[in-house]
Amino acid sequence: MNISIYDISVWVLPLVLAITFHEAAHGFVAHRLGDNTASQLGRVSFNPLRHIDPFGTLILPAMLLFAHSPFLFGYAKPVPVNFRNLNNPRLDMVWVALAGPVTNILLALVAALALHALPWAPANSAQWIFDNLKNALLINAVLAVFNMMPIPPLDGGRVAVGLLPRPLALPLARLEPFGMLILIAFLILLPLAGSQFGLNLDVISAILRTLTGYVIQAVLILTGNA
Numbered sequence: 001m002n003i004s005i006y007d008i009s010v011w012v013l014p015l016v017l018a019i020t021f022h023e024a025a026h027g028f029v030a031h032r033l034g035d036n037t038a039s040q041l042g043r044v045s046f047n048p049l050r051h052i053d054p055f056g057t058l059i060l061p062a063m064l065l066f067a068h069s070p071f072l073f074g075y076a077k078p079v080p081v082n083f084r085n086l087n088n089p090r091l092d093m094v095w096v097a098l099a100g101p102v103t104n105i106l107l108a109l110v111a112a113l114a115l116h117a118l119p120w121a122p123a124n125s126a127q128w129i130f131d132n133l134k135n136a137l138l139i140n141a142v143l144a145v146f147n148m149m150p151i152p153p154l155d156g157g158r159v160a161v162g163l164l165p166r167p168l169a170l171p172l173a174r175l176e177p178f179g180m181l182i183l184i185a186f187l188i189l190l191p192l193a194g195s196q197f198g199l200n201l202d203v204i205s206a207i208l209r210t211l212t213g214y215v216i217q218a219v220l221i222l223t224g225n226a
Contacts, residue, residue, distance in 0.1 A: 006128075009128070010128060010131040010132050010135055011135055011139075013132055014111075014132055014133075014135045014136035014139050014140075015135075015139050016048045016052070017048075017107070017136070018104060018107060018136065018139045018140045018143055019048065019051055019052065019057060019076045019143075020046055020047075020048040020051050021046070021103050021104070021107055022076070022100040022101075022103055022104055022143060022147075023043065023051040023076050023077070023079050023100065024043070024044055024045060024046055024051070025099040025100050025102070025103040026038070026079040026081065026096055026097075026099050026100050027039060027043040027044035027045075027079045027081075028044050028099070029095055029096050029099040030079070030081045030086070030092075030096045031044055033086050033087055033088075033092040033095060033096065034085050034086045034087040034092070035081055035082050035083070035085035035086050036085070037080045037081060037082045037085065038079045038080055038081060041080060043077075043079050043080065050077075051076045051077055051079075052076060052077070053075060053076050053077045056075035056076060056077075057075065057076050060075075075180070078153060081093075081096055083096075090162050091162060093158055093161070093162045094158070094159050094162035094163060096158070097155040097156075097158035097159045097162070098155065098159060100143075100147055100155050101143070101144040101147050101148050101155055101156075102144075104140040104141070104143045104144040104147075105140065105141075105144050105215070105219075107136065107140045108136070108137050108140035108141050108144070108215070108216075108219045109219055109222065109223060111133045111134075111136035111137045111140065112133075112137055112219050112220055112222075112223035112225055113223045114133050115130070115133055115223070115225055116223075116224070116225075118130055118133075137216060137219065138212075138216065141212050141215040141216045141219065142208075142212050144215060145208055145211045145212045145215055146208060149183075149208075150172075151175065151179050151182055151183060152172065152173060152175055152176035152179050153176050153179045153180075154179065154183075157172065157175070157176070157179065160172055161173045186204045187204055187205055190202075190204075191205065
């Protein structure tokens with residue numbers, strides 16, 4: 001796969017901004033709801049270096065890209081939150097978890113709205129700006145949908161733990177240490193195993209792609225781009 005400097009220039013900026021705002025939003029909402037852990041550690045910040053995980057943010061997505069994986073994903077350093085410090089730990093955990101995906105949806109809306117300003121962009125940079133905005137829309141939609149999967153430690157898992165009755169929430173919460181392994185199994189290992197037997201077991205990726213498409217379409221309609 002040939003990846004040019006131009007390709008990197010139109011993917012890195014929207015990716016870094018999406019991850020940075022996502023993680024900073026978790027820390028900001030936690031701070032507002034009573035937990036200063038992230039704030040004290042400098043994680044309520046728009047400095048991307050405070051949020052980037054070398055493997056999860058850079059190496060893993062690159063490996064999946066070069067391996068032609070059916071669905072790309074990665075992760076940043078988790079924002080530390082001491083849920084016991086929150087004003088209402090169980091409910092506030094839901095708001096802290098939702099802050100990241102909601103921020104990504106807002107960024108997707110901003111990118112889509114900015115498309116309307118392209119006619120005023122300098123002619124020699126209009127294509128570069130368009131590609132950055134297009135990728136920002138895609139990346140933020142993917143992050144929002146992916147992170148809402150109901151598997152801890154993803155945001156959707158935290159939301160589920162906060163909303164489900166305790167008999168269901170507790171077993172789900174116990175999966176958190178194994179969450180990334182579960183994701184890798186469903187998104188990479190299972191499809192690879194199925195391909196060896198001529199079976200399409202890439203179900204989760206297909207669902208995520210479909211939901212991401214719906215989100216992008218909704219954003220385009222809301223911003224008058226459809």
